[in-house]
Amino acid sequence: MxxxxxxxxxxxxxxxxxxxxxxxxxxxxTSETPYWASISVSKVYMRVGPSMNYPIEWVYQREGLPVKVLRVNEGWRYVEDPDGMRGWMAARMLARTRAAIVIGEGAAEIKGEGNASAPLRWRVEPGVVGELGECTDSWCEFSVGGHHGFIEAERLWGDGEP
Structure with missing residues (x-):
């Protein structure tokens, strides 16, 4: 009993x-799309479809690279990279950690505060990837390799609304 x-x-x-x-x-x-994410591993494949059965289109070896997630399909994310390439990545290879990549021509200035008259701390070249903090007005907090400062938002891909 x-x-x-x-x-x-x-x-x-x-x-x-x-x-x-x-x-x-x-x-x-069912996360709201689009949203920002970043590559969380040292090597990830972009595929032409949402499965391991689809061919690999690109191989990314850039941990921290920001991507824009456009669609969600089970364990896969349809993403866009900073160059505009689109394809599918396994969700487990991505993190919701905010990151950004420096874009534009020439070195970008990193300031001590979020304004043009603030003292220059250092410069970064286009292609540098860093952690993205808060963005206000036209400036964003930006950290690379333990160095922290503020960069003009127009010099970043990965900030603002996706």
């Missing part, structure tokens, strides 16, 4: 747990 009562109770608890966990997984899959 005791086992007849326990088995249905355990089954009911299992069903409740499965339902709760599937709700969490579903909410993770």
């Amino acid at each position: 005791f086992s007849r009562q326990i088995i249905p109770a355990v089954a009911a608890i299992g069903c409740v747990l499965c339902a709760a966990l599937s709700g969490v997984a579903a909410s993770a899959q």
Whole structure:
């Protein structure tokens, strides 16, 4: 008699747990798109479709590179890179950590504060990837290799609304 009562109770608890966990997984899959992400590993493949069965179009070896997530399909994300290339990456290779890449011509100035008259701290070349902090007005907090400062937002790809 005791086992007849326990088995249905355990089954009911299992069903409740499965339902709760599937709700969490579903909410993770339905993130509002577009949104910013960054490559979280040292090597990731961009594929032509959302599966390991699709051919590799590009190989990225740039941890921290920002990407714009345009669509979500189960464990895959349709992304756009800073050069405008689009394709599918495995979601587990991406992080929601905000990053940005320096764009434009010539070196960009990193200032001590978010304004043009602030003292110059250092310069960064186009292609430098860093951690993106808060952006206000036309300036963004930007950190590279432990160095921190402010850069004009127009010199970044990965800031603002995706």
